[in-house]
Structure formats: structure tokens, C-alpha cells
Amino acid sequence: MTVSFISRRTLMKGTALLLASTALARQALAQTAQTAQTNPGGGRLIVAADSEPKNLNPAIVASNGVFFVASKVIEPLAEASFDGKDGLSPRLATSWEGSDDGLSVTFKLRDGVTWHDGKPFTSVDVAFSALNIWKPLQNLGRLVFANLEAVDTPDDYTAIFRFSKPTPFQLIRNALPVVTSVVAKHIFDGTDIATNPANNTLIGTGPFKFAEHKPGEYYRLTRNESYWNKGQPKLDEIIFRVLPDRESAGAALEADEVQLAAFSAVPLADLDRISKVAGIKVISKGYEALTYQLVVEINHRRRELADLRVRQAIAQAIDKKFVVDTIFLGYAAASTGPVPKNAPEFYTSDAAAYAFDPAAANDILDKAGYSQGPDGNRFTLKLRPAPYFNETRQFGDYLRQALAVIGINAEIVNADAAAHQKAVYTDHDFDLAVGPPVFRGDPAISTTILVQSGTPAGVPFSNQGGYVNPELDKIIKLASETVDTAARTDLYRKFQQLVAADLPLINVAEWGFITVARDSVLNVADNPRWAVSNWGDTALQS
Numbered sequence: 001m002t003v004s005f006i007s008r009r010t011l012m013k014g015t016a017l018l019l020a021s022t023a024l025a026r027q028a029l030a031q032t033a034q035t036a037q038t039n040p041g042g043g044r045l046i047v048a049a050d051s052e053p054k055n056l057n058p059a060i061v062a063s064n065g066v067f068f069v070a071s072k073v074i075e076p077l078a079e080a081s082f083d084g085k086d087g088l089s090p091r092l093a094t095s096w097e098g099s100d101d102g103l104s105v106t107f108k109l110r111d112g113v114t115w116h117d118g119k120p121f122t123s124v125d126v127a128f129s130a131l132n133i134w135k136p137l138q139n140l141g142r143l144v145f146a147n148l149e150a151v152d153t154p155d156d157y158t159a160i161f162r163f164s165k166p167t168p169f170q171l172i173r174n175a176l177p178v179v180t181s182v183v184a185k186h187i188f189d190g191t192d193i194a195t196n197p198a199n200n201t202l203i204g205t206g207p208f209k210f211a212e213h214k215p216g217e218y219y220r221l222t223r224n225e226s227y228w229n230k231g232q233p234k235l236d237e238i239i240f241r242v243l244p245d246r247e248s249a250g251a252a253l254e255a256d257e258v259q260l261a262a263f264s265a266v267p268l269a270d271l272d273r274i275s276k277v278a279g280i281k282v283i284s285k286g287y288e289a290l291t292y293q294l295v296v297e298i299n300h301r302r303r304e305l306a307d308l309r310v311r312q313a314i315a316q317a318i319d320k321k322f323v324v325d326t327i328f329l330g331y332a333a334a335s336t337g338p339v340p341k342n343a344p345e346f347y348t349s350d351a352a353a354y355a356f357d358p359a360a361a362n363d364i365l366d367k368a369g370y371s372q373g374p375d376g377n378r379f380t381l382k383l384r385p386a387p388y389f390n391e392t393r394q395f396g397d398y399l400r401q402a403l404a405v406i407g408i409n410a411e412i413v414n415a416d417a418a419a420h421q422k423a424v425y426t427d428h429d430f431d432l433a434v435g436p437p438v439f440r441g442d443p444a445i446s447t448t449i450l451v452q453s454g455t456p457a458g459v460p461f462s463n464q465g466g467y468v469n470p471e472l473d474k475i476i477k478l479a480s481e482t483v484d485t486a487a488r489t490d491l492y493r494k495f496q497q498l499v500a501a502d503l504p505l506i507n508v509a510e511w512g513f514i515t516v517a518r519d520s521v522l523n524v525a526d527n528p529r530w531a532v533s534n535w536g537d538t539a540l541q542s
Contacts, residue, residue, distance in 0.1 A: 042223075042236040043540040045521065048249040048261035049240040051388065052215065054418045057199040058181040059133045062140045062446075063461060064263070064290065064438060065388065065417065067532035069219050069240050073116075074183065074204035077107060077126070078176040080289045080529040086173055087289075087441075089527070091534075092121065092182055092205065098169030102483035105172050109157040113228045115184045116209045123159040127151035128185035130161065133193060139459045140446055141179040144171060146480060165481045168488055174442040177289070177529055207233035207536040217242055232536035234523075244416075246390055250274050253516055259540070260517040260524070262531040267390050268329045271514060279519050286525030287512040290438050290532070291340045294323070294332075294395060295450070296506040297424065297433040301466045304379055305431060309368040311503040313361035314432075315354035317402045323509055327394045332511035337496045338447050340439050340510040348493040351500035361406045370407075378407040381431035385412065387420055388436060395508070396434045426458045428466070437461055439510070443492045448476045451504045467504040 049068065055061050058070045078096070081089035093107040113121040130151050134141030147167055152160040161172075182205070187198045202210040207229070208221035219240040223233055241258055243249055249265040252258040254277055266274055275282045296314065300306045320334035333340075339347045370378040381403070385396025393414070400410040410432065415423060423429040438446055449455065453468040475498065479491040499505075515531065517524055522539040524530065 042234070043542070044237040044239060045235050045260065045538065045540060046239045046241055046258045048243050048252060048258045048265045049219070050242070050244055050246060050249075050263075050265055051417045052213075052219075052242060054421075055199050056202060057183065059129055059141075059183045060137050060139075060194070060199065061460060062138055062178050062181070064532050068262070069221075070181070070202060070204075071206070071532050072208040072221055072238060072534050073202040073206045073210050074181045075206045075534060076177050077180040077182065079533055080177045080527050082527060087528070088173065088176060092126070093176075096173065096176070098172065102166030102168060102481075103163050105161045105163075105167075105169060107159045107161070109159060110228060111157055113205050114226055115187075115205055116203045116224060117184075117187075118226075119184065119186060120156075121182075121184075121205050122156040123151075123153035124156075125182055125185050126159040127153050128189060129180075129182045130159075132188070133183065134179055137193065138179060139461055140175070140449065142455075142459075143444060143449055143452070143480070144175045144179050166483045167481065168483050168485075170485055170488070171442055171444050171480070174440070175445050177533075178440050178445055206534050208235075208238060208534075211237075227536070229536055233534075234537060234539035235535070238535070250516070253280060253518065256518060259521050260515065262513065262515045264331075264389065264391075264513045266514070266516045268331055268514070271516075274516060281517055281519050281524075283515040283517065283525050284512065286515060286528065286530035289441055289528035290512070291342060291440075292436050292438055292511050292513070293335060293338075293340065293507060294392065294509040294511070295335075295435050295437060296399065296508065297430070297435045297450075297465055298467070298503075298505055299428060299431050299433075299465045300468075300504070301428065302381070302431050304370065305381075307368065308502065309364050310370070311506070312354065313364040313368075313406055314403065314408070315503060315506050316357045316361040316364070317406045317408075318399070318506065318508060319356040319402065320508055321356070323395060323398065327391050327398065328509060328511055331514070332509045335507035335510050337500045337507055338450070338505075339443055339492065339496050342510075343439060343441065346443055346489060346492045346496075348496050350493070351497045353500070358402075358405045365406060372407045376407055377409040380409040380411060382429070383410040383412050383432045383434075384420060384424060384430045385414065385434040386436055387415060387417055391511075392434045392436050399432070399434065421460050425460045425462065425464045428457070428464055435461070435505075443495060444476075444480060448479075448495070451499055452476050463504070465504070469498070469502060469504065472498050472502070472504075 051065050053066045056070050058066050075091050077093035078088045079091050095108045098105045135145040135148050147163045147165040149164040150162040207224050207227045209224050211220040211222045213219050221238040223236050249261040250270045298305050304310050324332045337351050372378050386392040403410045424433045449462045451463050455462040475495050479488050482488040520541045523537045
């Protein structure tokens with residue numbers, strides 16, 4: 001992706017309604033202007049946010065909706081980088097080295113770091129996080145650290161991870177930004193970690209401290225005056241203003257009520273117009289390590305959906321070109337499987353493909369014995385589109401229409417983010433769901449979890465459809481223990497072929513995101529995970 005900074009004449013609109021939606025907005029604007037005059041390099045950044053995660057702890061829930069806010073407070077061992085060695089930049093770890101046999105990884109940790117409550121950060125916190133949270137509780141860490149058996153702490157600034165089976169260092173290295181958010185042992189030890197209030201009133205080591213959350217209105221973060229990286233943060237405060245209606249994000253930007261909207265919070269249909277507004281820049285850089293995948297999640301407990309022929313018919317009913325051109329306005333590409341094309345290290349095109357062919361889909365269903373009733377329907381399915389993005393909701397509407405063409409009646413059930421996650425990933429109250437999982441550079445990080453069996457109920461963004469394939473599970477397990485890079489890559493190519501053939505889920509499209517910001521916001525998109533990184537260097541022009 002490339003960066004596009006576009007500024008034109010302003011088109012200011014009446015936004016009294018938006019200003020009235022929260023008293024904070026007026027207060028924030030006034031304080032931002034005043035602070036910028038008296039404290040250049042400080043100020044308050046107001047950001048559009050469209051959801052409020054029920055658990056804000058990224059050590060437990062490694063997802064971008066959580067990272068968006070929490071990554072400024074809770075830090076990982078390393079962050080993604082455009083120019084760092086192996087695409088990484090040190091954070092709480094200053095170096096990492098894997099053993100030749102794949103049985104250990106040694107981390108050297110940063111000295112002089114303190115938690116926001118003043119207590120020192122040490123290797124004990126890393127060991128506690130790894131063994132008590134990442135491995136047993138985290139949606140992604142439970143796969144990456146499946147064979148982690150111990151963490152040695154010979155001193156305060158060394159943590160040696162010991163594995164019971166060979167674990168690819170390539171995987172550990174690729175996973176560091178996503179799965180290694182470190183929390184304080186003294187906050188969580190001896191408590192029920194899953195229900196600890198600190199999951200939503202975060203205490204971390206990052207450049208910003210968690211100050212308050214007013215449900216339905218905002219999250220407020222304030223400067224960590226004792227941050228280990230001297231000179232950071234450059235902002236005094238960040239306000240994540242909750243704007244569930246994405247249509248309002250663009251208007252709020254134009255009115256300068258918010259200064260930044262990430263993750264395509266401004267609808268794609270509005271980008272051309274808003275790119276012409278003076279003082280606003282449209283930025284496509286900063287998401288290179290976050291490829292989103294539009295998928296149809298399938299509940300295999302449903303008799304019809306356990307039938308491969310039905311899944312094949314659904315795949316052939318979907319016009320991927322229409323989805324890319326009409327729903328994503330060309331800001332996406334059609335998917336061929338569970339690994340996106342922009343991951344050439346692992347991607348293979350040598351897998352089953354399902355061309356758009358409703359006639360063939362109808363023929364498959366007829367021959368399989370799913371006859372149409374007097375109303376033209378073969379059976380009815382409950383369809384839950386994920387509420388996170390306009391595109392997932394719009395695709396839900398499209399999928400309902402596409403399924404009607406082949407005689408499947410899809411009844412859409414919409415819900416907010418918390419209710420949707422509970423219904424799909426805990427209660428299994430769905431037949432089909434539209435999901436937007438993220439590919440993070442390695443199939444073991446968020447991709448295999450979508451099809452691997454055995455994940456306990458309640459783990460978000462995982463295989464909760466009841467799909468079980470022993471051959472696929474075996475390949476996933478073997479790849480997790482294969483140290484040789486070429487052999488591991490070959491296993492993931494077989495993984496893609498099996499997924500494409502058996503369709504535990506249906507991959508439809510893959511896309512990146514757009515950030516829209518006022519041109520007063522500096523140092524945007526300076527790493528491949530920028531929106532979910534710590535923003536220590538982000539500043540407001542005085």
C-alpha cells in the first residue's frame with residue numbers, strides 16, 4: 001500500500017447535533033486548542049471509535065477492537081516495524097533469540113520500566129502473563145504457546161521460554177506484536193483473571209494511562225509522565241469517542257470534533273468526497289500487517305450445513321467480484337482461501353476454487369435431496385452479520401439475497417458487538433455468520449484457530465462452528481512443531497488445500513483499511529500495525 005495525503009477546499013456542514021451528543025466534545029476542543037498554545041507538542045487527540053469491547057485486556061483478547069484502545073496502555077514484547085530486523089521493533093523486550101532445537105527462546109527485557117502504579121516491571125511479569133494468560137486464556141496465544149511448559153527468570157531482565165516440543169522461532173517472532181501483551185503479576189495473581197476488574201481499568205507500562213470509560217460516550221487516556229521512552233508520549237491525552245454510526249465519523253472529522261478515524265471508520269463511499277475537504281488527509285498506509293478476511297462462518301451442528309454439498313452450493317452462490325466491486329468499491333480483492341495473496345511466503349493458488357454459478361449450486365442442492373417447497377425455499381438459516389464494519393453488515397444483506405436465489409431462506413439477526421460475539425462464539429446461536437478475521441503474517445496467528453477443533457466455547461474469533469477434521473488438525477499440530485522453515489511452509493500449503501476442499505468456512509474477500517485524519521495530526525502510519533500500536537510518537541501540530 002502507499003500513502004495518499006489529499007487536501008482540498010473545505011466543505012463544512014452543520015454539526016450541532018454531533019456537538020450536542022456529548023458535552024465532552026466541546027470541552028475537548030477547547031482544551032486541545034488551549035493546550036496546543038501553552039504546551040506545544042502536547043494536546044488532546046480525539047479519535048472516532050465504533051465499539052466498546054466487553055473485555056479490554058489484550059493479553060486475553062488479542063483483537064484489533066481491543067488493541068485500538070488498549071495498545072496505548074498495555075505493551076507487547078515487540079512491535080511490527082517497516083525497517084526493523086525481521087520486521088520488528090523492541091518494546092518491553094530488547095532482544096530475542098531462539099535455540100537451534102526449537103525448545104527455547106530467550107528474551108532480554110528492558111530495564112527501568114515501571115507499571116502505571118509505580119511498581120517495577122520485571123521478568124516475573126512476563127512469566128506470569130505467558131503461563132497464566134497467553135497460554136491458557138488468550139484466543140491466539142493458546143495456539144502459539146500450546147507447548148510452552150515453563151518460563152525461567154534467572155534475573156529481573158531475562159525470561160527464557162521453555163517448550164516441551166520444538167516450536168518454530170519464526171512463529172514466535174511473527175507473533176510477538178499480537179500475542180505478548182504483558183500485564184502485571186501483582187494485579188492479577190491470586191484472582192479470577194477472567195473476571196478481574198483490571199481487564200477494563202487497565203494498568204500497563206505504555207505511554208498512556210487508562211483514566212476513565214464513560215459507556216456509550218468515550219474512553220479517556222492520559223500521558224504517562226514516567227514512560228521509559230524519554231520524549232514520549234507527545235500527546236497529553238487521547239479520547240476515543242464512541243460513534244457507533246460510522247456515517248457520523250466523517251461529519252465529525254469535517255467539523256473538527258474528532259481529529260482521526262482509523263479502520264475505515266469513514267465509509268468507503270465517502271472517501272472521494274472527504275478527500276477533497278481542506279485540512280483532511282486520507283492515508284492507506286499502516287495496515288500492512290493486518291489483512292482482514294471476509295468469511296462466512298458455518299455452524300456444522302446444523303444437519304444441512306454438515307453436508308459438504310450444501311457448503312459447496314453456498315460457495316457457488318456468492319459472486320466475489322460483485323462483493324469486491326460493489327460492497328468494497330474496489331478496495332479489496334477476492335479470496336481464494338484462508339491465506340491471502342499478499343502473504344507470498346505461505347500462499348498457494350493450487351487449491352479448489354468455486355466459481356460463481358447459481359445454476360450449478362441449485363443443481364447440487366436438487367441432487368442432494370434438498371427440494372424446494374411451494375414457496376421456493378429448501379430450508380431456513382439464521383444469519384448473523386458481524387456488526388464491526390459497514391462492509392460486513394452489507395455483505396450480510398447481499399448473502400441473504402444470494403442464498404434466496406438457490407432456495408435458502410436466510411433470516412438476518414443483527415446485534416451489537418458484545419451480543420454478536422456471545423451468540424456466535426459462546427452460545428453457538430447461529431447457522432451462518434459473517435466474520436472479519438485478521439491474517440497477521442503467519443497462518444498460526446489467527447488463521448488456523450478458525451478451523452482447528454477443540455477450542456473451548458467462549459473464545460472469540462475461533463472455530464465455534466463445531467467443525468472437526470482430524471487430518472486438518474494433524475497438519476496444524478505438525479506445523480506448530482516444525483522448526484524447518486521450508487517444511488513448515490509446505491504444511492501450510494497443504495492446509496490451504498484441505499480448507500478449500502472441505503469448506504469449514506468460506507473465504508470471500510480480503511482487504512486493508514483507510515485512516516482519515518486532520519492534517520494537524522502528525523506521525524500517522526509509521527509502522528505496519530499503526531492503528532493498534534502505542535502512538536507514543538503521534539503528535540498534534542501546534
